[in-house]
Amino acid sequence: MRIDQVYIEDYKNLKQFTINLDENKMKTVLLGQNASGKSNFIEALILIFKYLDLRTDTKRDTPNFDYNIVYKIQNHTVDVTHKNKTYTIFVNGEKQTLKSFFSDEAKAKYQPKYVFTYYSGLSNKLKELFWDHQNNFYNKIIGEDFKDAELDSLRKLFYVQLVHSYFVLLAYFTHEEEESLKFLNEVLSIEDIESILFVFKMPKWAESRIKNNPDDIFWTAKGLVRPFLEKLWELSLAPIYNDEKIRTDFAETEDQKRLYLYLKGKDKLQELAKTYTNNTALFKALESTYISKLIAEVRIKVKKKNVDGSITFKELSEGEQQLLTVLGLLRFTKDEDSLILLDEPDTHLNPIWKWRYLEFIDKVVDRPASTQIILNTHDPLVIGNLTKEEVRLFRTTADGKIIVEEPEVDPRGLGVEGILTSEFFGLPTTIDDFTQDKLDRRNDLLVKQQDNLLSEQELEELRVLFIELEDLGFGNTFRDPLYQKFIVAYKNRIKDQGKNSYTKAELDKQNALAMEILEELSKEEENDSYR
Known part of the structure; x- marks a missing residue:
């Protein structure tokens, strides 16, 4: 079971929303700021497969939004369009009759065996999406004529709760x-x-x-x-x-x-x-x-x-119970053709477990070729070993539209600081304001020192700043004279701009200026080497 692409016409803040996933990857991690539609996308997937499973000749409830979804299952490509309460369905390019597609035999063949969902917080609204399946399961298992052979086919949608950790x-x-x-x-x-x-x-x-x-x-x-x-x-x-x-x-x-x-x-x-x-x-x-x-x-x-x-x-x-619950349920309810939706499953985990979380999942899933995991997180530690094809970035445009992009680089190899300051999270710096002010003051004094304008008091201040920053791990860079030249040149060109705003436009401008200065310094070094 692998979802290829989804289009959602209008569900909550997802308006004319399109997402393309790499169906060759078992895992896809969703990143984005709060209210950027990640959890709503997971909810929409639950509703899509909920009503596909519940649909019969006599029961024809449908989700309250139009959509198109294309997914691969058991070497078949399934293309489902839902518009105005009506389904149009193709399997391997051939149009299907609804009676045929929604038969028990076709459901077993063309729909995921399980849609397994976990959310680390409390959400009664999310829980309610599973009530129909839980009620159907309950009505079956309480009957005196219940047969164990029926157990495996009951309840495709499964919502994980704390009580499951004990089981x-x-x-x-x-x-x-x-x-x-x-x-x-x-x-x-x-x-x-x-x-x-x-x-x-x-x-x-x-x-x-x-x-x-x-x-x-x-x-x-x-x-x-x-x-x-x-x-x-x-x-x-x-x-x-x-x-x-x-x-x-x-x-x-x-x-x-x-x-x-x-x-x-x-x-x-x-x-x-x-x-x-x-x-x-x-x-x-x-x-x-x-x-x-x-x-x-x-x-x-x-x-x-x-x-x-x-x-x-x-x-x-809570972290121990959380980790045990998700990984245990993956182990004991695992099956081929399963869709696993995890909404912030790493909330209570310590940094080491966050870093190894996807490694733990890899070890649990027996059939990676027929399992798909979609995971929503806000933690850079979780994605440290992924390729860009395994990540999707949710953005909100100026007109309020939610768009999804594949990142330009792999998070793998960037390290936590690199991930935080890259397109994945967009932090301008990982340095606190107190330390950044010290760095800015040091750089200002270096510019004055270059022009021989430092007073005795400022010279002593610069010396103290070097000692303080070296204790924080910032001193070693100044052993490189080229780096010091860069700092002086950079500060001279932005000295009238005031404190950095760290807006995207400002950061782009600063990056362009930095590249320009580096190119100039590189040419100077090259010319010096010929003299």
């Missing part, structure tokens, strides 16, 4: 893949699971049903969740029921009937996992308890390196 951690330790355990140990310092306490609550939907079956130990739960609960009960140590008053916010409480099922050690967890064919099936069974409103809490105790005793999973930092 992911459990899935890591069930089949104990070597690469997974290595990641937990080396990156997160997690050595082992010591215990798991599942806290279940009686959901609202069971209150009327339990009256007809008061002895049901799982409050009449059915479908996918029932065999999971039965196996968990069998393996747990001394199940406990308890009626509790639970605080729901600062002022309100509610009465809950709760069930505590405790697994001592990793062995019991692995025995539970043997009920399922793979970690993906186990993960979906775990998640079914959440969707069914049965799970109140999961308390996992883990053993960490260099920690005296165990800690609960909740005690891990």
